[in-house]
Amino acid sequence: MRADLAVIGLGHSGLPLAQAATAAGIGTIGYDPHPRTVTDLNAGRPPADGSLAAAELRRMLSCGFRATADPAPLGSARTAVICVDTPLRADRALDLGPVRTAAHTLAASLRPRTTVLLESTVYPGSTEEFVRTVLEEGSGLRAGRDFHLAYAPSRLDPGSRTYGYANIPKVIGGLTPACTEAAAAFYGRLTEKVVRARGPREAETAQLLETNYRQINIALVNEMAVFCHDIGVDVWDVIRCAETKPFGFQAFRPGPGVGGHSVPIDPNHLSYPSRALGYPLRMVELAQQVNARMPRYVSQRAAALLNEHGKSARGARVLLLGVTYKADLADQEGAPAGEIATRLRDLGAQLSYHDPYVHHWSAGGRPVPRADGLYEAAAEADLTVLLQHHRTYDLQGLAAKAQLLLDTRGASPTGAANRL
Structure with a gap:
């Protein structure tokens, strides 16, 4: 199973990204560690939260989208986007455990020249001081030199009849200028406007x-x-x-x-x-x-x-x-x-x-x-x-x-x- 894009986390932000990418003609796989989620999506059963309609999911599948619980295909993708949820803990702090797990899973198969993007809600500094460390330690590669790394906050208005993926400007911030441009090149295929942060x-x-x-x-x-x-x-x-x-x-x-x-x-x-x-x-x-x-x-x-x-x-x-x-x-x-x-x-x-x-x-x-x-x-x-x-x-x-x-x-x- 080869694809240009790997979406890690098939929840409320990952699925809309996979849908937009598939519609844009980008070969896309979705990775989720929960086998039930994978089985349901591949069988055409949309998520219970209503974030994706059955007809939309069938259209994605007909265009080649597939979900998998096997991390092996992640290494073949040129772009990988981490979209896992970060829920609140009891002390109202964000639980970054799912982000750590996703980054660790990706690191095991990360290859040079891959563009890695983080969309999950995190604290300022997390991409550089947290995700970067996990990816570098797990892969032996260096961010900004061997692979591109950038943050791009998820901006969605679920159920909106006015704003969809294409007409919501995408903010991106790369570890280096080259990382930013790699992220811009990817998101430029999905949205009308890309906003570069410092x-x-x-x-x-x-x-x-x-x-x-x-x-x-x-x-x-x-x-x-x-x-x-x-x-x-x-x-x-x-x-x-x-x-x-x-x-x-x-x-x-x-x-x-x-x-x-x-x-x-x-x-x-x-x-x-x-x-x-x-x-x-x-x-x-x-x-x-x-x-x-x-x-x-x-x-x-x-x-x-x-x-x-x-x-x-x-x-x-x-x-x-x-x-x-x-x-x-x-x-x-x-x-x-x-x-x-x-x-x-x-x-x-x-x-x-x-x-x-x-x-x-x-x-x-x-x-x-x-x-x-x-x-x-x-x-x-x-x-x-x-x-x-x-x-x-x-x-x-x-x-x-x-x-x-x-x-x-x-x-x-x-x-x-x-x-x-």
Whole structure:
């Protein structure tokens, strides 16, 4: 099995890259150490998170894409891209173990003149001080002399109908100018614009800034939502008015919490102590705290609404709508629905859920019954809570059917529901 490109890690970022490369006519193999993932992909079964449709996967396979759990073919590829996930540990530090394992696996078969690219979320300095070391020690080759090494942060908007791989500019930062140009030559075949950073640290830090920018602004608007509710102001109307300002403002919207694969990163949690800063990024730390409080706040609002209508949370029938982290996707990574469900259950509520993309769901290790008839379930529930606004949901119709509706996304018509 020979290919020009080897994608290491067939998750939420690796598969879209493999899809874009295959569509561009680049011979591509995907390596993943999990045999079940490999078997399913080669059989045409798309991932459960909805990141790739069945028709898209069939098209990739027909164009020659193959997945493998055998690392041997990695040595034949001219370009290798590490796209493994880096989840948060209990101390909220990034777990770079998957990156280490991927780099170690690649190093065993790394050949001269290969271009190695890292797309996984890492700390500034990781490409040079961490990945480079693993690759050089495992291969006996030297980065920047025997092979090219660069960092290129993954920039994806899953489910977007506006932004795809081709029209999202790709930031790259190479260990040397030659490394940068090798990365540019590869990504130039996939995207309309390549942005050259001064080096891998700048490219890594650009991703840090982008992710933390989003988290901090979501935290700001979440805090405003709580504040506006307390003083009797419609936060959604406030945002509608504020976003008409043509400069100095970008609209973010509140919600029940923050999910997804991009996490707010505090560089104080470094994997190599020699680069520890000794102080946190205060804004990032505060944003984490504010956003982490939102599931509890939504649960409290739900209980308060029931109480205002003469019902106790204990024994109340509560229907949760939309349990994924993003609208119109099946991916549940980091979605706040699980914590909200657990908190409501602890208050004694009888839960059910509906989501057109999720057919089986558990919260806190316990299954939650799925409501098949959406409008019938909303009519029977004492409280319906919209957690994710999928396009298939008719909020006006739901508001008319539901006994009581709490809309955490501001998607319902004004006056039709209780909004966050």
